[in-house]
Amino acid sequence: MSEVRSFTPSSFQAFLEEGRLMGSRCKACGTLYLPPRPLCPRCGDREMEWEELRGEGEVKAFTVIHVPPTSMAGRTPYAVAVVELKEGPKITARISEGQEVQVGTKVVAEFRKEGDKTLLFFKPLGPTSP
Amino acid sequence: MGLARGVAVVGAGMTRFHHKLHLDKTSRDLFVEAALEALDSVDKGMNLRDIEALYVGNFSSDAFEHQGHLGAIMADWLGVTPVPSVRIEDACASSGVAIQLGILAIASGAFDVVMVGGVEKMRNLSTEEVTDTLAMAADEIYEASVGATFPGLYASMATAHFAKYGSTWEELAAISIKNHHNGSLNPKAQFQEEIMDMARRWGARRGYSFKDEMEFLRSPLNPVVAYPLRLFDCCPTSDGAAVVILASEEVAKKFTDTPIYVRGIGQASDTMALHDREDLTTLKGTRIASRTAYRMAGIEPRDVDLAEVHDCFTIAEVLATEDLGFFPKGEGGKAAVEGRTALDGEIPVNPDGGLKAKGHPVGATGASMVYEVFKQLRGEAGRVQVDDAEVGLIHNVGASGGTVVVQIYGR
Numbered sequence: 001m002s003e004v005r006s007f008t009p010s011s012f013q014a015f016l017e018e019g020r021l022m023g024s025r026c027k028a029c030g031t032l033y034l035p036p037r038p039l040c041p042r043c044g045d046r047e048m049e050w051e052e053l054r055g056e057g058e059v060k061a062f063t064v065i066h067v068p069p070t071s072m073a074g075r076t077p078y079a080v081a082v083v084e085l086k087e088g089p090k091i092t093a094r095i096s097e098g099q100e101v102q103v104g105t106k107v108v109a110e111f112r113k114e115g116d117k118t119l120l121f122f123k124p125l126g127p128t129s130p
Numbered sequence: 131m132g133l134a135r136g137v138a139v140v141g142a143g144m145t146r147f148h149h150k151l152h153l154d155k156t157s158r159d160l161f162v163e164a165a166l167e168a169l170d171s172v173d174k175g176m177n178l179r180d181i182e183a184l185y186v187g188n189f190s191s192d193a194f195e196h197q198g199h200l201g202a203i204m205a206d207w208l209g210v211t212p213v214p215s216v217r218i219e220d221a222c223a224s225s226g227v228a229i230q231l232g233i234l235a236i237a238s239g240a241f242d243v244v245m246v247g248g249v250e251k252m253r254n255l256s257t258e259e260v261t262d263t264l265a266m267a268a269d270e271i272y273e274a275s276v277g278a279t280f281p282g283l284y285a286s287m288a289t290a291h292f293a294k295y296g297s298t299w300e301e302l303a304a305i306s307i308k309n310h311h312n313g314s315l316n317p318k319a320q321f322q323e324e325i326m327d328m329a330r331r332w333g334a335r336r337g338y339s340f341k342d343e344m345e346f347l348r349s350p351l352n353p354v355v356a357y358p359l360r361l362f363d364c365c366p367t368s369d370g371a372a373v374v375i376l377a378s379e380e381v382a383k384k385f386t387d388t389p390i391y392v393r394g395i396g397q398a399s400d401t402m403a404l405h406d407r408e409d410l411t412t413l414k415g416t417r418i419a420s421r422t423a424y425r426m427a428g429i430e431p432r433d434v435d436l437a438e439v440h441d442c443f444t445i446a447e448v449l450a451t452e453d454l455g456f457f458p459k460g461e462g463g464k465a466a467v468e469g470r471t472a473l474d475g476e477i478p479v480n481p482d483g484g485l486k487a488k489g490h491p492v493g494a495t496g497a498s499m500v501y502e503v504f505k506q507l508r509g510e511a512g513r514v515q516v517d518d519a520e521v522g523l524i525h526n527v528g529a530s531g532g533t534v535v536v537q538i539y540g541r
Contacts, residue, residue, distance in 0.1 A: 063285035064357035082405045090405040103293035
């Protein structure tokens with residue numbers, strides 16, 4: 001993959017707009033970061049490359065927000081989860097509305113337009129046995 | 131590793147923390163009130179002219195009061211100009227960090243007497259505006275804008291902890307009940323009322339009656355804020371200030387015969403976003419900062435007689451008592467249920483009521499913990515006095531653990 005975009009939140013967002021979940025991988029030690037980072041906290045190297053993640057993962061922690069920030073007023077309750085992707089890194093995202101989750105629920109990424117912005121969501125695939 | 135020279139606390143003061151009492155005051159009024167109480171608490175007397183530097187912990191006077199540059203304002207209104215003054219912002223750990231820096235400044239030999247405190251004036255904004263302002267302490271791009279709130283981040287840690295260790299919400303409730311009990315005995319606390327008394331009062335107003343605390347805590351009068359955390363799992367928002375006076379070991383006895391000495395300090399940072407942490411059920415910053423402080427003090431967790439820990443949410447007290455090494459991972463909640471962290475337990479935690487009942491004017495919280503430890507170790511803690519308290523620990527956390535400060539004090 002030879003993407004030349006800088007490893008910034010705006011690049012991450014631009015990829016979301018294209019329906020792609022993109023992280024950065026350290027060329028030196030191989031650690032994968034999502035959201036992408038411009039340098040590797042693990043080994044200190046600065047050579048990173050873009051890598052697309054498949055979007056399949058598992059809920060590691062979640063909550064259901066009943067008292068929202070002003071930006072989400074009138075849209076409660078909604079679930080937010082920390083999802084661990086199959087490739088390793090974790091990210092925080094909303095769970096698609098009306099979907100029940102538990103720690104351990106398998107999920108898959110969805111890209112949804114809200115206003116003029118594409119947001120990352122995760123859709124549950126059903127609970128897993130522990 | 132240790133301090134280049136000894137540092138002691140020689141005075142401490144704080145306003146009552148409250149949600150209504152201070153609505154007509156500004157942060158400068160509150161800070162000056164706490165500072166003067168701290169000065170007046172110095173046994174052999176102290177003059178404002180003795181203060182050589184001023185450190186002010188504050189999270190967000192900019193958003194709360196449209197006022198920046200708090201270091202200079204407090205120096206000005208206290209009448210200590212032209213001493214160096216500085217404002218320190220590290221979210222809810224602001225004044226814990228301020229005290230850390232005050233200790234280091236004295237240990238360096240630069241000053242002999244410094245005043246360090248914290249203040250927050252939160253209650254003049256609406257609840258929604260306060261929630262938005264507090265959310266600035268999270269990762270704005272990758273957490274807050276996704277819809278995660280502070281209660282939500284700690285609630286996520288709770289669901290991860292429940293799943294990993296089989297801990298329960300009922301264990302969290304025990305922490306809230308204990309901290310309200312302690313707060314009911316503390317004249318500086320925002321809520322000086324047992325949960326059962328609140329249940330009776332609120333119930334009477336709305337036509338409910340409850341046989342015990344748990345029935346009340348499971349009822350609609352204790353609504354879910356961010357599942358699994360309910361209202362009584364969350365600390366309140368508050369106005370207040372707390373100030374301590376630090377002195378070098380050399381001059382401390384000039385001010386009091388019973389200074390309280392800094393035995394160990396530790397501080398750590400961690401990833402801003404919760405999702406970037408390997409283990410969602412532990413605050414690594416707490417583990418690292420406390421191990422540093424224990425090593426400097428030459429003690430083990432079991433040597434601590436009382437601990438002031440950062441219970442912004444009930445789950446945070448569970449994580450703290452585990453990560454500080456008081457209990458094995460997964461057993462912090464059970465320990466509270468069994469009364470092991472009660473005032474008369476083996477390790478009293480948050481004798482002043484904690485953030486839950488004492489209140490949480492965020493920038494003032496760390497300093498208020500040191501205020502309580504100062505009182506406890508001098509035997510001046512009134513109805514929440516812990517017997518034979520010789521070693522006290524404070525644990526102050528910024529946001530979801532991006533900053534953690536631990537300090538150990540001894541007689």
